[in-house]
Amino acid sequence: xxxxxxxxxxxxxxxxxxxxxxxxxxxxxxxxxxxxxxxxxxxxxxxxxxxxxxxxxxxxxxxxxxxxxxxxxxxxxxxxxxxxxxxxxxxxxxxxxxxxxxxxxxxxxxxxxxxxxxxxxxxxxxxxxxxxxxxxxxxxxxxxxxxxxxxxxxxxxxxxxxxxxxxxxxxxxxxxxxxxxxxxxxxxxxxxxxxxxxxxxxxxxxxxxxxxxxxxxxxxxxxxxxxxxxxxxxxxxxxxxxxxxxxxxxxxxxxxxxxxxxxxxxxxxxxxxxxxxxxxxxxxxxxxxxxxxxxxxxxxxxxxxxxxxxxxxxxxxxxxxxxxxxxxx
Amino acid sequence: xxxxxxxxxxxxxxxxxxxxxxxxxxxxxxxxxxxxxxxxxxxxxxxxxxxxxxxxxxxxxxxxxxxxxxxxxxxxxxxxxxxxxxxxxxxxxxxxxxxxxxxxxxxxxxxxxxxxxxxxxxxxxxxxxxxxxxxxxxxxxxxxxxxxxxxxxxxxxxxxxxxxxxxxxxxxxxxxxxxxxxxxxxxxxxxxxxxxxxxxxxxxxxxxxxxxxxxxxxxxxxxxxxxxxxxxxxxxxxxxxxxxxxxxxxxxxxxxxxxxxxxxxxxxxxxxxxxxxxxxxxxxxxxxxxxxxxxxxxxxxxxxxxxxxxxxxxxxxxxxxxx
Numbered sequence: 310x311x312x313x314x315x316x317x318x319x320x321x322x323x324x325x326x327x328x329x330x331x332x333x334x335x336x337x338x339x340x341x342x343x344x345x346x347x348x349x350x351x352x353x354x355x356x357x358x359x360x361x362x363x364x365x366x367x368x369x370x371x372x373x374x375x376x377x378x379x380x381x382x383x384x385x386x387x388x389x390x391x392x393x394x395x396x397x398x399x400x401x402x403x404x405x406x407x408x409x410x411x412x413x414x415x416x417x418x419x420x421x422x423x424x425x426x427x428x429x430x431x432x433x434x435x436x437x438x439x440x441x442x443x444x445x446x447x448x449x450x451x452x453x454x455x456x457x458x459x460x461x462x463x464x465x466x467x468x469x470x471x472x473x474x475x476x477x478x479x480x481x482x483x484x485x486x487x488x489x490x491x492x493x494x495x496x497x498x499x500x501x502x503x504x505x506x507x508x509x510x511x512x513x514x515x516x517x518x519x520x521x522x523x524x525x526x527x528x529x530x531x532x533x534x535x536x537x538x539x540x541x542x543x544x545x546x547x548x549x550x551x552x553x554x555x556x557x558x559x560x561x562x563x564x565x566x567x568x569x570x571x572x573x574x575x576x577x578x579x580x581x582x583x584x585x586x587x588x589x590x591x592x593x594x595x596x597x598x599x600x601x602x603x604x605x606x607x608x609x610x611x612x613x614x615x616x617x618x619x620x621x622x623x624x625x626x627x628x629x630x631x632x633x634x635x636x637x638x
Numbered sequence: 639x640x641x642x643x644x645x646x647x648x649x650x651x652x653x654x655x656x657x658x659x660x661x662x663x664x665x666x667x668x669x670x671x672x673x674x675x676x677x678x679x680x681x682x683x684x685x686x687x688x689x690x691x692x693x694x695x696x697x698x699x700x701x702x703x704x705x706x707x708x709x710x711x712x713x714x715x716x717x718x719x720x721x722x723x724x725x726x727x728x729x730x731x732x733x734x735x736x737x738x739x740x741x742x743x744x745x746x747x748x749x750x751x752x753x754x755x756x757x758x759x760x761x762x763x764x765x766x767x768x769x770x771x772x773x774x775x776x777x778x779x780x781x782x783x784x785x786x787x788x789x790x791x792x793x794x795x796x797x798x799x800x801x802x803x804x805x806x807x808x809x810x811x812x813x814x815x816x817x818x819x820x821x822x823x824x825x826x827x828x829x830x831x832x833x834x835x836x837x838x839x840x841x842x843x844x845x846x847x848x849x850x851x852x853x854x855x856x857x858x859x860x861x862x863x864x865x866x867x868x869x870x871x872x873x874x875x876x877x878x879x880x881x882x883x884x885x886x887x888x889x890x891x892x893x894x895x896x897x898x899x900x901x902x903x904x905x906x907x908x909x910x911x912x913x914x915x916x917x918x919x920x921x922x923x924x925x926x927x928x929x930x931x932x933x934x935x936x937x938x939x940x941x942x943x944x945x946x947x948x949x950x951x952x953x954x955x956x957x958x959x960x961x
């Protein structure tokens with residue numbers, strides 16, 4: 310915890326509160342999404358980010374606007390941490406014309422390229438080559454941005470992972486590869502799917518510098534992100550960061566009863582990233598429970614407004630069916 | 639106008655586009671130091687440098703994938719696949735990536751990638767290196783698929799492909815690099831998705847593209863000796879597919895033959911015939927004949943391989959059957 314304490318001191322109160330707000334927002338939004346899914350308002354798949362909030366929030370709290378972000382299909386939290394307003398996320402989940410992808414993408418394909426958030430990709434591993442190409446483009450033009458590419462432990466067993474990591478070393482590409490190791494690729498645990506349990510060892514095979522960080526503590530993630538993004542920025546070459554996290558039990562989309570019981574932040578578990586950060590904020594004496602409660606109420610209102618916005622938004626018009634497929638005739 | 643080879647025409651198009659636009663770069667296996675396995679990019683590495691003529695590992699998934707990413711980020715990648723057979727290793731990036739990324743994210747960006755791929759049989763390379771799977775790529779909305787038959791079209795269409803904002807699969811035929819034709823020096827563009835009359839005639843309409851054009855032109859010469867004049871339509875691109883000139887021709891000839899090198903089932907002939915029936919059924923005096931590859935994996939043995947590939951004689955015979 311010593312390292313995190315140092316990081317905590319270095320953060321001003323405003324930024325700490327922003328981080329807390331964002332993590333609670335991601336959580337509340339996911340809980341609300343689960344509810345909307347149960348009501349049949351969201352179609353397709355819904356991969357919730359509950360339990361992994363500290364990863365996106367910590368990691369992206371130190372990215373610069375010129376840094377690109379790209380991730381897999383568990384993308385709601387990453388979208389929020391990239392700066393997409395909650396209302397455009399919910400609108401996309403509901404398939405509305407006002408959604409971040411005009412209702413064409415859905416849960417797995419959130420993006421806002423004006424914010425340098427490039428999605429939301431649903432084929433396991435397929436966005437790693439995209440990340441390599443984006444980083445190549447930035448380097449080619451002499452732009453200073455780096456590409457932050459997030460993916461799950463499951464993606465590290467597919468060919469794309471190895472092709473992309475290898476190319477990023479051979480071509481010296483400024484990519485921060487971030488493996489969100491949540492212990493499971495769907496229902497298959499890491500030890501049953503991967504020859505090495507410590508995923509970062511795979512980076513060793515490409516002589517890529519690497520490290521591991523506790524993904525349940527947002528301040529530790531933030532410190533690691535500062536350090537590793539700094540490395541990529543300075544050297545213009547890749548770095549591999551493994552973030553240890555896990556899917557929070559009891560918050561699956563098939564569990565609405567549990568959601569209704571858990572409407573208080575107080576009930577969050579001690580090993581939960583929000584609970585950990587919350588305790589930290591209070592223990593360090595910076596914030597009272599009331600202050601945090603106020604922030605949570607702000608989040609609740611934001612989520613309410615987002616849902617209102619999404620539900621009152623129009624569906625895409627029929628003619629949208631043929632739009633945006635080709636840029637030119 | 640100078641007469642140059644298909645290889646030179648493609649090379650000229652790439653060279654001129656790279657001179658014109660800094661965003662254009664080439665990546666692929668052996669495109670740089672080696673100069674291209676079909677020598678299309680010979681001299682490029684020395685002139686444009688390693689940043690713009692990028693040798694890659696043998697890893698087609700990341701070749702097309704990284705090119706997709708670079709295209710999303712605003713560059714104009716020309717990704718070369720040594721043969722179209724290797725495109726199957728990059729199929730996800732082509733089908734789920736190039737073709738869909740723009741639409742899936744609501745048109746927030748374009749993916750102006752060109753994938754150059756060499757296809758075609760007839761060189762005794764065995765069944766995995768000899769395929770003509772052009773229609774596979776044309777199946778997917780979001781892609782544009784071009785397969786030129788002449789040096790003139792190759793240059794004008796490749797330049798247009800590099801300049802369009804849309805993803806393009808540009809398919810070259812491995813046995814046609816030495817094919818000669820008149821090509822203007824300097825800049826010109828041919829429109830993508832517009833077919834072209836390559837021979838005038840009034841007795842029968844032959845619809846074809848790529849290597850099929852060469853064979854059809856030879857067949858037309860033989861037929862002309864018997865007083866049969868074939869009008870030949872070169873599709874030039876399979877998506878978008880332009881059948882306007884073919885229908886116009888059919889209205890005069892009332893007979894049609896479709897010639898392709900790929901397999902018959904679900905092929906270009908199937909698609910073209912269906913559309914002609916749908917749009918011009920009343921003009922037919924005989925059913926469409928399809929000339930295509932025999933439905934076997936291409937064998938190595940020279941005689942067997944040639945037996946499986948469409949020949950000039952097959953086209954002559956098909957025309958005689960519809961007359």
